[in-house]
Amino acid sequence: MSSASIHKHTAILDAAYELFGSGGFYETKMSEVAERAGIAKGTVYLYFKNKEDLFMAVTRRDCEGFLQQLEGKLRASGSLTGKLSVIAAHHLFYYYERKQHTKLFFRAPNNNPELVAYMALFMDEYMQAVVKVLLEGGASEPELMAKSYIGMLDRLKMDILFDPSFSEEDVHKRTKFAASLFIGGAVANMNASLGDLPAGQ
Amino acid sequence: MSSASIHKHTAILDAAYELFGSGGFYETKMSEVAERAGIAKGTVYLYFKNKEDLFMAVTRRDCEGFLQQLEGKLRASGSLTGKLSVIAAHHLFYYYERKQHTKLFFRAPNNNPELVAYMALFMDEYMQAVVKVLLEGGASEPELMAKSYIGMLDRLKMDILFDPSFSEEDVHKRTKFAASLFIGGAVANMNASLGDLPAGQ
Amino acid sequence: MSSASIHKHTAILDAAYELFGSGGFYETKMSEVAERAGIAKGTVYLYFKNKEDLFMAVTRRDCEGFLQQLEGKLRASGSLTGKLSVIAAHHLFYYYERKQHTKLFFRAPNNNPELVAYMALFMDEYMQAVVKVLLEGGASEPELMAKSYIGMLDRLKMDILFDPSFSEEDVHKRTKFAASLFIGGAVANMNASLGDLPAGQ
């Protein structure tokens, strides 16, 4: 692929990322993608088989970037607690930085088995990255714990996407909160005794 | 509204619930909804303004049912820990019982502000129900905690939806796991010491 | 099917007959068919699955009409020679009457197996009708003879389709010529002896 080709390939992915991201799969027109990429409609089809293929490619690039960055950051960080904080920060800031374009990324074509399979794979890889961290601490149910942590983070991210007044500082607070809650549990954030809590749960 | 009308209204909602639930908004046809409801295509429009309106109504009924049931269960339960367990059980079993039809419910029309607003409202009401419970324990950041708990539960529910071998027993385990992790934190599930954990976090 | 439906069905077939007939399959647009039939584009699809289906239906109606008329005329006619003349007249006048619309009917979608099969069936039925006549005369190779006769007629019809000055009288002459040539052979139309003709052939 020539450098011009690569440039066009990237331009299409970028355009599609923004449009799929804000309008979703069904409400994004291939002609819009072409226009935003600064090329002709037919040209899109020289690089991607069809609309679903383009959506897959956009998703793939995004997910791979997410995981690669995460792994780099985890390698560079130390203690267990530090790593859990890194995960939280990565998750929240990743979306914070892309809030313009990922608002509605979760609007995907509904019955595309390939996409469903890929998303499952992504989720699994993400989870395994977290599991690996947890195992260092000797967690007994690392997969469930990893899923729980990811779920927490994913929900905490929603406000970031939809609340335009969210500041970087706010994201930092949320990051610390998430790691702390996950590690210490609700009990650590409460004044009242939890005397009725079954011990060891 | 006559009783015949109510019956038809309900039949349409039921049909739409199943179809939207398994195929998503865009891949569900109004004609299919009518057919499954046992009425004529035009009749759907006597009860719902248009496809989005129908989707809204389906969503609303589902969310309201979810919240009402939750509130009933919370009133009937005692301690803080008990209530947190009730929330987890409700969230997971709700989807467990509807796994046939909610698989893809999260595929919604992408740019409908009314729907977005409603979902935000639902999330807020759900969160407030959890907040109310947490406040009994004197939580300091009850909203963030509530969101985190809901996020955990939502991710833990995904396997239930997509893994057909999931048994009722498995759901029970997950329920206990979720409540326990949320209350006691990761530290309680780990063998290794978390000596590097900043105290009080 | 209501009478209005039948009317529309027929109107579409008529419109398609004329357009396919003069422009061929590929150069006829469904929107033109609809317009000429006086209905909306979408309505065509209520009556015919797609463009190929419509083409098939048009072809079928035309071929069936051709054969039915032929059979009626054959029943009403007497001697072997008379029947052969009836066949010739039917073939030539059928196209003479439709010269406006069948000029290019032989431009069909190229790779439609169903259509190919149907045309083979039609040709076979046509041939069998001729074979039946020939068998009354004790022909020894009736199928090849039938095909030959049909081939003659089909070529003799071409001028009718493409020559606008062709009169009904001309068609009559051609009819007589065809029957006579087929029955008596070239030898009957020649002054010179055909002494070198293998005897008995």
Place this chain on the structure above:
Amino acid sequence: MSSASIHKHTAILDAAYELFGSGGFYETKMSEVAERAGIAKGTVYLYFKNKEDLFMAVTRRDCEGFLQQLEGKLRASGSLTGKLSVIAAHHLFYYYERKQHTKLFFRAPNNNPELVAYMALFMDEYMQAVVKVLLEGGASEPELMAKSYIGMLDRLKMDILFDPSFSEEDVHKRTKFAASLFIGGAVANMNASLGDLPAGQ
């Protein structure tokens, strides 16, 4: 035109002949033609103005070859009957030898006046070749007779194209049958008297 050019010109014609022949005009892509000819897409346009021009050239080469071969064979043959047999054999074997590639040759672009004109010209030249033979026998309606003979042959050729089990021997039989029927007429193939045949027709 250099020899390399001639080679490319021929390669394109060969490729187009096979593809148009088996897929028809509309379902053959210029890119396929180029690929099969072993050249780039754009190069085709250095040799042929456009797709229709290429189709014309392919048709022309085929028709000219058909006529030239026929004329050569006719010069080499003797009696009237012999010449008629030569015509039949030529027509049938020509397609027999090309059955792979001419199955669908008759699927031409529908509204190309130049092509229509050329085909008329070809038909006329073919007819004149036959007429010339028939005039040696003093035929009174040589053109109609020629057309009829060609029509017969054309129909008799169809089975050859579509029936893969057709042997060379079968083609021979058909050749003899055609010439014999044309010369002697149906009456020669029948047991029954044709007493009602108008004398001299």
Place this chain on the structure above:
DNA sequence: TATGAATGAGTATTCATTCAT
């Protein structure tokens, strides 16, 4: 109320053709 025939706006995709290299 209920129907369902009719509508027509809306869009992904193809492919002949061009032209800068």
Place this chain on the structure above:
DNA sequence: CATGAATGAATACTCATTCAT
């Protein structure tokens, strides 16, 4: 001469919605 990346016109088909009955 040769290339092949880029173009964009052109069209079948779908399906939400309407409205005469």
